[in-house]
Amino acid sequence: MTTRRICAIAAGITWFGLIFGLVLTIFNVYPPVEIPPNSLGDNAPGLAGLAGRLADSASYFTNLSNLLVAIVLTMLARNPDRRGMLWSTLRMDSLVMISITGLIYAIVLAPDAQVEGLDIIVNAIKHYIVPVMTVFLWLLVGPRRQLSLVSVFTALAIPIGWAALTLIRGHFIEAYPYGFLNVIAYGLPAVLLNIVGVAALGVVLGLLFWAVDLFLGRKAGKSLS
Secondary structure, rough: HHHHHHHHHHHHHHHHHHHHHHHHHOOOOOOOOOOOOOOOOOOHHHHHHHHHHHHHHOHHHHHHHHHHHHHHHHHHHHHHOOOOHHHHHHHHHHHHHHHHHHHHHHHHHHHOEEEEEOOOHHHHHHHHHHHHHHHHHHHHHHOOOOOHHHHHHHHOOOHHHHHHHHHHHHHHHHOEEOHHHHHHOOHHHHHHHHHHHHHHHEHHHHHHHHHHHHHHHHHHHHHOO
């Protein structure tokens, strides 16, 4: 099976999780039973709360990281031989952000998650299947030499931008997508420290991905010589 076909299948799985989750959100199939103070999700049922539900859904890092993976995999399915600084940044972001999504969900968020019915499928795809699949496929088929040392740091732009918008929106609506970003509960200094910690994790993961890509690229080059 070619790299393009593998990426196309992986992109299809990721898009399916995003679209299925969006459908459940639009129709409010599983409204939250319990909403912690200053958390997203306090929207009216039916059409009246549709805009709020969509805005909340777009505010989750999980959906942003899955969307980025879906776009990157779709682009790879069309042309695996991509180069350039912008592409290197997007490719790095797809790996780092989805890895952070999987790690933070499994370690921090999963114990308190409210998941039921068909949402179990969406939850599994977004938080477990896509993170593992994305990293595994990158290790398996690459493509190699699309990551750079510079991209480890330029890739911070999207998640830091997301964090800034989240804090600005949270200031006005007094609600945040994740507890560790809850300024009202923990104060701005503590939340900024949490953001710095996650950013540091992103840099560590980025350096790891870059180093592994460099090693595997050189190994593949030697095998061809």
